[in-house]
Amino acid sequence: MSIAFDPIAVGRTKLANRLVMAPMTRSRARDGLVTELTARYYGQRASAGLIVTEGVQPSAVGQGYPFTPGLHSAEQVAAWRGVTGAVHAAGGKIFAQLLHTGRIGHPVLLPEGLVPVAPSPVAARGQLFTPDGAKDFVTPRELTAAEIEQTVADFAAAARNAVEAGFDGVELHGANGYLIHQFLSPGTNRRTDGWGGSVPGLVRFAVEVVSAVAGAIGGDRTGLRISPGMPNNDMHEPDPRPVYEELVSRTAALDLAYLHVMEAGDRELTRELRRRFSGALILNPHTGDRPTGPEELALIDDGTADLIAFGRLFLANPDLPRRLATGSPLNAADPATFYDGGAEGYTDYPALP
Template identity: 70%
Template structure:
């Protein structure tokens, strides 16, 4: 019987186990959106994961939606990430960079030169957003023109090439959690009437073209995609979830990607997860709905064949040696929500290991 502690090969990337660290925004980037020595320490501490997927990294200036998040679109940023990848590899780990364009989720105060957030359509998400100037209402994004959509796809491919230059083992395209890719997928945030909107085929086009461009730039075997069907974050409302995601997975299946990463937004999505697994011949990484206090239970999903790899968020944030703790049955450190975003070492690199 296969267990979560057995190795696996992701299209050529050998993982020591089937326990992944899910991407988590931490808002601790240095000047100019660079990775820091503290960033390197944080990820190296967690190198016993079979795979680390980094926090969301913006592929362009306008792709930034949160304060103090890192990028992969400047030479300084690329050079800064090298210390992170070197540290993780020295500790025996494997690490993919997650490319995250937040689209309409953001605020002009986070962007330079009078830029404003962009989206598939000029439709604002509801609610307020944290900025260095405090909470501010989300703004109406500027609708991307057709040429700008193509340029945004190219930005993802360029950032993916930068990731490989920085020493990453691959990249994950962030198509989940209400950010730009999912904004194109959902009819309530995408009301375009051109080739990028309207029908399911048109609404999945941006996601498919981003994945194709990244795969062409760095190799499909180093490319993954994260999705979160029926996720309502960022005011997303999907009315045709099953049709959208089956069409999307069918479209990317021939590419030979390293993996598909599914984040389950609710317990009711499991049936769709199982359907997508049947449609996708590569590895399935699952951020199961059971993640959290019952996170260890998710390991059984590898044993019963539901997933190839299980990813953990908060448990990995608070437990740098999570695979060892899972194997031992605990104990587990509790995550300190007050230190999730921003700040320094506290709540970042000071969680103790079992042997610490």
Template identity: 60%
Template sequence: MSELFEPLDAGKLHLRNRLVMAPLTRSRAFEGGRATELMAEYYAQRASAGLIITEGVQPSVRGQGYVWTPGLHDAGQVAAWRRVTDAVHERGGTIFAQLMNAGRVAHPSLYPDGGLPLAPSALASGEAMWTPEEMLEHPVPQEMTVADIEEAVRDFAAAARNAVEAGFDGVELHGANGYLIQQFLADGSNHRTDAYGGSVENRVRFAVEAVRAAADAIGADRVGLRISPGGDANGLSESDTPELYAALLAELAPLGLAYLHVLELGDRGLTRSLRAQWPGTLLLNPHPEPGAFPARPEYGEEALRAGDADAIVLGSLWLANPDLPERIKAGGPYNEPDPATFYGGDHRGYTDYPAL
């Protein structure tokens, strides 16, 4: 699998290999959304990735969607993340913060004022939020005003600046998996009748404004975007996926972003269409067949050889294999992750997986 181990230049990034660690929520930021020493150890263990993309980081108080997730919206959080970035850089790694506003995929219990989550339209996800005690149903969110939208855009820009201050090499905006940016993109969750709803041109507006704001804040070559075209996570639905993402990419292509990160959901034809429309670096989380989870290294090798991607994003394999590149070179074996330790908890199932 030699293609996976070739270096790659992407924006200002010089990646040692083409194996990227996907963003993986672990819910271990127990103190005010601040990264911990344990989190620094976790990410440093995985610094042999060409690029680490962190778990989703909320850019604002109202952007949080899960318990114990980290933020980048106050000085204490910025200082705490510096421990993580320093630890990764000391081992020669590269790390981006994923900025994630969860939108309607949230619950009032997360917020000091107990208010409702904000979303494009007052439509519930139909899903629920995990807590250690019980699942809490997502409520019907409050429809965002134009002022709310403008504030959310500013939050992405501010969090991007905070990320650079915290030592991150850049940021990825989370436009996938049914969170706020994709809620605006998808006609199933966006029933607005103003400039942010209706036509595909209107529905891509928020995503474009958020990405541009982050790019203006820290430089486009330090900004990436994750998308999951056709995805139905968190109650999402899109009726016009090819047209929708063609419109989005047409707006974003001239900006010179570090990369586009595509979560593939069983449609390699769509991936190739997006590749043809995107002039820059494309990271692919490859799932060439419906239900082909988890993504495997061989999927990535095939995609690189075919020219469908420039680098490969893997998720669950990184959970249990901190030395994943070495294991891929050796042809395995691979540790199996323990789902009981995915969210919350201590070092068990987090930093105690053995290396070869």
């Protein structure tokens, strides 16, 4: 059998297997709070070696989608305890993904007076779904140097809140065109004040966020997700290699629990980052138009990665490790129920008898 089903440690957290439930926005929170239904959803999937939650905003201005949860208030911390309790009761491990969406958002989703922020006032092309219908992305407000420092502190505070809520650790979302990624890319970061410009300037925000979070809860409870060259959310990185090699090298001394790489197609860059990183490597492999499937388990066996992240398959198969281990049929995911709604397409996918 594949070593994908063998135990492994990521930082201080011991996992039963090497299958990761990838972070997936489901937009079922209300007023920034997860619910009992959320606890049931994650608890059903506790046989994953590691669950990484949907993106959780570390501050009010970090929200970019409707009905997403936060970790910046006492009420939110209390609500998340129901989720972590359900996962731990079922024998699972769970990290909170901290996601500040930056320019990917709209004022209608934010408290009155707030607008999306970013390293530079560069609007993303495209539209965002909101409760008021589809809306064009707005030009974000450029963060001041003092506000950047406050944002770093917000991430650290949210990480402490995550531990208080019972999470085993946190993953920092530095991928897919959100705030940390926006600082990494010269297309969205046009600053000349030390928070941009040269490669060391481009990686500075990411390094400081990772360092602050590791200082707050321990590097061994901190993971970082990146997506070098990924075009999601109107991103443009013509030469990502120097930036990401610098980022991984600069964070190596923090002894992070893991690096989570979402590939855009450059497998050699993935291998180079693996050589530079001493911790566990979670890979969300590039598979073209199809979701990550059973065939990607071979990437663990051949040493390309330590763990593989599955998205849609975990969404539709709460007992995915058992199904993959036994070669059992897989439920198909229903895209019509991915976002918002209730139990349908969320907690009603059947497990094996």
